[in-house]
Amino acid sequence: MSNVICTKSRAYEEEMRRLYSEFSQMKHRVMLDALNVWHPATDVCETEDEYIITCEIAGVRKEDVVIQMGDDVITIAGVRKEKRPVHKAVFHNLEINYGPFERNIHIPRRFVGAKPRARFKEGILTVRLSFVSPETIGIIEVGIE
Numbered sequence: 001m002s003n004v005i006c007t008k009s010r011a012y013e014e015e016m017r018r019l020y021s022e023f024s025q026m027k028h029r030v031m032l033d034a035l036n037v038w039h040p041a042t043d044v045c046e047t048e049d050e051y052i053i054t055c056e057i058a059g060v061r062k063e064d065v066v067i068q069m070g071d072d073v074i075t076i077a078g079v080r081k082e083k084r085p086v087h088k089a090v091f092h093n094l095e096i097n098y099g100p101f102e103r104n105i106h107i108p109r110r111f112v113g114a115k116p117r118a119r120f121k122e123g124i125l126t127v128r129l130s131f132v133s134p135e136t137i138g139i140i141e142v143g144i145e
Contacts, residue, residue: 038097042076044105051111051129055103058123059083059096065120067127067142072112074127077102118144 043054055076057065065078082098084091107114107129114129127142 036099038099038101039103040076040097040101042103042105046108049131051107051114051131053105053127053129055125055127056123057101057125060101060123062120062144065125065144067116067118067144069107069116069142072107072109074105074107074116074129075102076105076125076127116142118142120144 041056043052045052045054053074053076057078057080060078060080064081065076068075068077077100079100080096080098110131111129114131116127116129118125118127120126125144
């Protein structure tokens, strides 16, 4: 019985190595780039007259953040630039995400067409949508205070 388990385990390991090898040699870099996008922690809250999105993006400059609103989705995207030591270093733990990030948040119908307001302070981005009569829907660039 132990030989059967060993054989299955070995076959599983070989298959995983093969898959990893194929994946790391992919020719379609677009697919790999999409896998490198991280998603910051985000809270979404709705009150009677406001929709509030709070996004944790510490270490990101506000110039490196883009907020777009279109149809019923608001997109928060940007880049956190890597700040690792240049000289040789041994890392014992790597948990901070670097590189491009993106978050797509669906907006309830009653907030579609609202003019978003954004504020970025101490690594927290807050986007607020106030309820208003829907206007023409399109892509809107949102400035950050």
